[in-house]
Amino acid sequence: MSLALVLAALDDPAAGAGEARQLRLYRLLKAAILEGRLAPGARLPGTRQLAADVGMARNCVLFAYQLLLAEGFVEADRGGTRVAVLPLGMAARSPQRGPAGADRLSRRAHQLPAINRSESLLPFAPGVPDLNAFPWATWARFLHRAWGEVTARQLAYAEPGGEPDLRRAVAAFLSARRGVACTPEQVFIVAGGQVALDACARLLADSGDTVWLENPCYPAARNVMLAAGLTPVAVDVDRDGMAPASGLWQAAPPRLVYVTPSHQYPLGSVLSLERRLALLAGVEAGGGWLIEDDYDSDFNHAQPGARPLPAIQGLRPEAPVIYVGTFSKLLYPGLRIAYMVVPRWAASGLGEGIRKLYRGGQAVEQRALARLLESGQLTRHLRRMAPLYRERQAALRAALQAGFGAGCPVLGGQAGLHLVLGLPASVPDTALAEAALEQGLAPRPLSAYYVGTTPDNGLVLGYGLTGVARIPELVTRLVGVAEKVRKAGGVSS
Known part of the structure; x- marks a missing residue:
């Protein structure tokens, strides 16, 4: 055709x-x-x-x-x-209604909150970098070289734990950028951040065990823990990060504690050193594990040029901490390459568990990424993008403050690629997000990240994809949508 x-x-x-x-x-x-x-x-x-x-x-x-x-x-x-030749059954077919329909799904499947990513490339969609600014030609050259070195081994399953070259390059990159203390043998490459979290949930805890989750929390992390049969406990977040209530360690001792310390998603707070040490002491005393999802650590806006607070893992390298990260903000989300750094004493056992659960892939892409890291090109790209993102954040903050006024606080911004806009009760965030989507804007409602009956009301607004010149007009459009929602009594039309 x-x-x-x-x-x-x-x-x-x-x-x-x-x-x-x-x-x-x-x-x-x-x-x-x-x-x-x-x-x-x-x-x-x-x-x-x-x-x-x-x-x-x-x-x-x-x-x-x-x-x-x-x-x-x-x-x-x-x-x-x-x-490519697609696997059998992958081609599109007319939908057929199976016996019993959705009733055949597990109870866990019915409990999973919905996550809508269909609008991820629209203005204000959080969690998306500027894909147009990435040096695609450079990346394509590294991919071309990697394909030129292909042997039968690269076309089979990838090396268990990841390509050795990439494990070495990631260990060096994290040591230089985040103060992570590890050897390549402690680094495991997996197919995306959610696979890393799934490995933690299945290999470090048993069904029914308690996992502490930030409240509000990254929805995909909550879904992974629920799907693994764990019992989530929502722990509130304040300006210094996760804040366990007095007595919670005794009332609901966790097997796992999941945190995003570098830039809490979505509120944007940075976990204080005092809280980091307290969480470490708690999991060590209780025989649990801390999962450190280093979300949004790549861009530090609070002190341009200064290094962000080092990773928790670097405070005590032998502590029971699993450090998880991806290259989604520096490369592109569809690459689906993530890494886990595990304690030296647990590397053998966890590595064997990962090998038993998951098949490795993308050996060619892993080789290309290793070369990209070793060349310094990725670090140079990060340095080019940091001031650009700071400029966009400043423009978005100013436009939000001018358009929505002092009654709508703007939160976050020390790192990452999004801000949070607080809203009055007269403008429900879910209704506003739905109405904004109809106008080609994709902020997400803050309430959707919470577990509980009294969540905050606001919007999570990404600025990674949106150029400075467009921000004032887009915020003006959002202000107009908010006014329509308010006049309609909180119902989008």
Whole structure:
């Protein structure tokens, strides 16, 4: 089938109102592959040619191709990019209603809160870096070199625990950037942050064990713990991070404690040194584990040029701490490469458990990432992006304060790529988020991150994707939507 027919909808406004063209290109190509309209083995045009054909920046085409490559829909070789042969059963089929329908799901499946990521490339979507600013051409060169070194081993399952070159490079990177004390043997590469959390939940705790979660909390982390059959205990967060109530260590002793100390998600607080030491002492005394999700540690805005507070793991390297992180904010979320750093004394046992539970993959991408880290290119990219993100945050903070007034506090901002806007009770955050999405904006309601009956009311607003010039107009649009929601009595129309 002609690729021209597949791309005919690229500029059709009815095909994806408010959707970025690079995302629409990815979606159209993916749908055509799934439906068989682009046959296995079919060659896709080079990125420069396709960019010229559709009037799009080459980086946007690279973005679409890299997502398709990461998800296995295309393959890259010396001749370019071709459609991959999909596994049996992966092609799209007419939906069929199975016996008993959703009743066949487990009770745990029904308990999982919904997470909507369909709007992740719209303005104000939190947790997304500026994908257009990433040096895709540089990354493509490292990938090309890695593919040029491919042997049968790289095409089979990846090395258990990850490619040795990447484990060495990650250990060096974390030592220099985050004060993590580890050897390459303590580093395990897994397919994304949620797989790392799943490994912690299944290998460090048993069904029914207690896990402390921040309140508010990263929803995907809560889902992982629920799916593993653990019993979550919501621990409130204040300006200094997780704040266990007096007596909670005795009333609900945790097997696992999950924290995002570098930039609490979503409120943005930084866990104080006193709290870090107290949590370490608590898990050591109780025979538990601390899971340190170093979310949003890459960009420190509080003191430009200064190193952020070192990782908890570096305070006592032999403590029962699992340090978890990804390259999603520096590379792109679809890469699905994460790392776990485990204590030296637990590396053998945890490594064996990881090998038994999960199959490794993306050996070629791992080799390319190792070279990227070793070259210093990723660190240079981080240094280029840090002032850009600080400028965007300052513009967003100023626009929010001007548009919403002093009655709506702006929280967070010491690190990361998002801010939190407090809202009055007359403007429910869920209704405002739904109405904003209809206007092409994707903030998330703060209340959705909470467990309990009296959550805070506000919006989580990402600024990673949004240029400074667009921020005032977008905030003005959001102010207008908020006013409509308020006048409608908190119901979006």
